[in-house]
Amino acid sequence: MGEQLHKKQRVSDLLNEDVAIQDIIKIVKVSQTMVYNIKHSKAMGEGVQQRPGLGGHNSKPKPEFLESLDKKIREDPMVSMCHLATSFEVNEGTIRRAVHDNLGTASNARTPRHLLTKKLKQKRLLKCQKLLNWIKSKPSTVKNFSEKKIVAVDHVVNHRNNCWLAESIEDVQRVYRTKHPAEVMVLGVGSYDGKKMHPYFFDPGAKVGTDAYYKVLRYHMLPWIKSNYPEGDYVWQQDSAPSHNSTWCQMFFQEHMAKFWSKDFWPPSSPDLNPLDFFVWRVMEKEINIFPARRQPCSALKPALL
Known part of the structure; x- marks a missing residue:
């Protein structure tokens, strides 16, 4: 338990120093979910204006966030959820909920077909x-x-x-x-x-x-x-x-x-x-x-x- 609290404190300190999330994951060796949860808790506690799409519980993603996400997917339909989460600096769960529930899209397997002239x-x-x-x-x-x-x-x-x-x-x-x-x-x-x-x-x-x-x-x-x-x-x-x-x-x-x-x-x-x-x-x-x-x-x- 003490080691877990130490890691959380270390993550919080690095966030205060504006260190990139991916770098924090590598330095402290914690999950991406933990970093985003700590960042979200700090932002809510300090009254910081949230990014579009990163509201509290039961909050709907902002229209600006959904518009940017939809544009990103249309530019590259093969982009992964993990890559989208990194690009928008939000939790991967937020991306998945927005993609499935708000944009109405789903991840489908690409099946091979004969190329017919x-x-x-x-x-x-x-x-x-x-x-x-x-x-x-x-x-x-x-x-x-x-x-x-x-x-x-x-x-x-x-x-x-x-x-x-x-x-x-x-x-x-x-x-x-x-x-x-x-x-x-x-x-x-x-x-x-x-x-x-x-x-x-x-x-x-x-x-x-x-x-x-x-x-x-x-x-x-x-x-x-x-x-x-x-x-x-x-x-x-x-x-x-x-x-x-x-x-x-x-x-x-x-x-x-x-x-x-x-x-x-x-x-x-x-x-x-x-x-x-x-x-x-x-x-x-x-x-x-x-x-x-x-x-x-x-x-x-x-x-x-x-």
């Missing part, structure tokens, strides 16, 4: 219309979605939510990443009626070109689809990868498939349309990579991948 957007629109018309004309046809995925067997880190509950820092398990993690490419197939093909794992390091892809189609996928849909009430989907659009593979589909969407159907850059891209691969990576102790060998994932 005007030409590509028009191309996607035309193919989506063509695809939608095909589906409407054949509503009972079972859709079979396929997709390849390179899976890196390494720890996946969610930087927005990567906490570990422990009594001390020594008990927290570290995140270890490998420089060159083991990778394997897998082909998955899932159908609208719930049927699924056992995933096909390519040889590690193998280049999946037209020849390799054709062999998988001929000796792995075709027997599965023939046994599950002997009446031919299905359609095969794949993206526009070079190996998929090769003349050899397109001829294979025309000869052996009841129905398939050619390269003129599937819209480019459309992972949101494929259930495998949209959901399945993410679940698979979570199961094998989130906790190293729970990792399963790739072979153990084959029966339950889809």
Whole structure:
């Protein structure tokens, strides 16, 4: 208790000497909240005119403060709350309340998206219309979605939510990443009626070109689809990868498939349309990579991948 009072007195003395708040934090080794609380208490006790936005309890931020804060955020929407608190020399809680309650804004995560040119957007629109018309004309046809995925067997880190509950820092398990993690490419197939093909794992390091892809189609996928849909009430989907659009593979589909969407159907850059891209691969990576102790060998994932 005596040491805490000494620190408070030291902070108060430095504030009287007009030392910058950030410097006081480093000198006395106290929290920013303590410095602001002491400064606020001194100002209220001495009847000093407060800065806009730094009133007492239940006081609303001043319009001048909110206007300056709003201008600062519009100039740099990526600015952090901590940086704003330092810039305005107020408590971070004051900034957060003003931003959320008074300005009506919230901190949102920036999500990656495909950069689509005007030409590509028009191309996607035309193919989506063509695809939608095909589906409407054949509503009972079972859709079979396929997709390849390179899976890196390494720890996946969610930087927005990567906490570990422990009594001390020594008990927290570290995140270890490998420089060159083991990778394997897998082909998955899932159908609208719930049927699924056992995933096909390519040889590690193998280049999946037209020849390799054709062999998988001929000796792995075709027997599965023939046994599950002997009446031919299905359609095969794949993206526009070079190996998929090769003349050899397109001829294979025309000869052996009841129905398939050619390269003129599937819209480019459309992972949101494929259930495998949209959901399945993410679940698979979570199961094998989130906790190293729970990792399963790739072979153990084959029966339950889809």
